[in-house]
Amino acid sequence: MRLAYSMGYPDWKTFYETLSKHRQVVQTQFDAVFHADEPGDSATSELWLSVWASDAHSESFESAVLEAGFQQPETCDRLRAFKRSIERAHLSHTAQKRLDTLMPRLLQALTQLNNPDETLGRLLPFLEHTAGRSVYLSLLFEQPHALDRLVRLFGASAWVAEFIIQHPIVIDELIDERLSLNLPSKADLLHEARQALSLHGEDLGEQMDALRRFRQAHICRIVCLDIEQKLPLMNVSDQLTWLAEAVIGAAYEQVLTQLTEAHGTPTHSGEGGAQHAELAVIAYGKLGGIELGYGSDLDLVFLHDNNSQSATTDGPTPIPNTQFFIKLTQKIVHFLTTLTAAGKLYDIDTRLRPNGASGLLVSSLTAFEHYQQDKAWTWEHQALVRARVVVGSKNFEEKFQTIRNRVLQKKRESDALLKDVISMREKMRKALGSHKDKGFHIKQDKGGIVDIEFMVQYAVLVWGNR
Structure with missing residues (x-):
């Protein structure tokens, strides 16, 4: 009643009647966009309707499945096990109905592939995970192109199948094919990553989940274009690399903002007086070489340009610059690697830093150059060939490049x-x-x-x- 009164309605009945009219308009528009033919139409053959509805333990079940297009007797065992699992799950009436309408169409789509049995083996765990969330089942049935796309993705790659099982929310990306036609630029990716974080205020957990969902959605879009051969291999690596850089950059900025609010900005002496000191993220390996793969970890080294051991931050609670950069690095690594309800962003390897696993997590540029010139092994110089700054100012990038050139030359x-x-x-x-x-x-x-x-x-x- 409070809501009705606050919106100027005299009573609940009048408010509800108006609300119902608006809801009907929305439903009409939704149905116009997402409507599909009712189950049982010609899109799904009677053959698969009867196969799914038949008793999985009957003698005729196996022969029906094999005659319909599958090739391995083990497929029948998988379907029987799946049906038993669904029975034990005690799905709601709505979920069971949606599963029963989806499965015949799904099985029919599978038989159009070269590897229907293998693909079904990958899809059944996904269906077991999502059967209770019947909105996913409804979405796939009502969007035949999304179902076909899902089947193709599961058929093309076991890695992709496992990725979607772990992150079913990316199914949304399969609906609108326009999302995959215009992949964002490097700058746009960073902008979108910042936006994803900005929607969640100061809640660190929500921010971490938001950035994970952002990455998962974009991975799915890249995968779709890759498997559908609409994106050349070199561009796949470019997109995955830019995505990683955007994620690192957004996480860096978020953590830096939190730390500077608490301790101020690191400052040190420079030409013309006090200057801000900064931390940069250096990419090695596949990220450094702009050839990242779907499952690649990130080889990262963290360097700062602070030139004074006694310099401190300029905030209300100052701390030594070196301590600030250690905290900043630790928080960035934590933000990127922590496993949350939405998953993990990346595995990170920092062993290419000076002195490897026994060295400091973050070093100064001066210490980095001394190590590279006097102590580094040949393989560390080899690794430096692909090293580049992925987060940091232009000025820092030039300093690093000068050191890199001196070492390599x-x-x-x-x-x-x-x-x-x-x-x-x-x-x-x-x-x-x-x-x-x-x-x-x-x-x-x-x-x-x-x-x-x-x-x-x-x-x-x-x-x-x-």
Whole structure:
């Protein structure tokens, strides 16, 4: 009644009648957009309607399934187990009805693939996870193109199937094909990531979940275009790399804002007086080389340009700059790697930092250069070939690039360098390559992709000073 009175209605009945009219308008528009033919129409053959409705334990069930298009007897066992699982789940009447309308169409769509049995094996766990949330079942039945897309994705990749099982919310991305036609630019991705975080105020948990959902949605869009061969492989790597950079950048900004509110901004002496010190994120490996894959972890190194051990932040509760940057780095890593209800953003490897796992999590630019010039192993210089700043100011990027160039352009004795590179490559091949009876590992075996990478890195190090 309070709501009715606050909106100027004399009583609940008058308010409810008006509300019902508005709801009917909305429902009409919704039905116009999402309406599909009623179950049982010609879109689903009578064959699959009868197969799904039949007794899974009857003698005729297996022959009906195989005659309809599946190829392996084990498929019948999977369907029987699935039906038993659904019975034990005690679905609501609505959920059971929606599942019964979806399954014949789903089974029919599967038989259009080259690997229907394998794909069904991937889809059944997804259906078990989502059967209780009948809105997903309804959405897939009412949107045939979304169902077909889901079937193709599960058929194309076990990794994609597991990704969607873990994050069923991405099904929304399958509905509107226009979302996949115009992928955002690098700048747009960062803008969207910032927007995703801005909607959740100061709630850290909500912010972390929001950024995870943002990444999952964009991964799904990239996957769809990749599998449908609408996006060249090089562009897939570009999109995945830009997405990772946007996520890192948004997380960095969010954590930095929280810390500066508490402690102020790190300052140190510079040309012309006091200047702000900053932290930058350096990408190595696949992220650094702009060749990120779907399951790639991130090789990151954190560096700051603070030049004074005694300098502090300028806030109401000042702390040493070095402590500020340690806190900032720890919080960024926590934001990116923590497993929440919405999943995890990325696995992060920071072992390429100076002194590896035994070194400080964050180092100064000066310490980084001293380490690279005097203590780093040859393989660390190889890794530096693909290193680049992914979060940081233009000024910091120029400082880092100057150091990187000096290290890579050092004069080296070619025979000693070749010996080091070969030795490291043999260790990697022994640890990561396949055995002869397990076929050829295109990345790690002799003549594989890593051999090419090592050849390029050797060329940079031996001739970089010319």
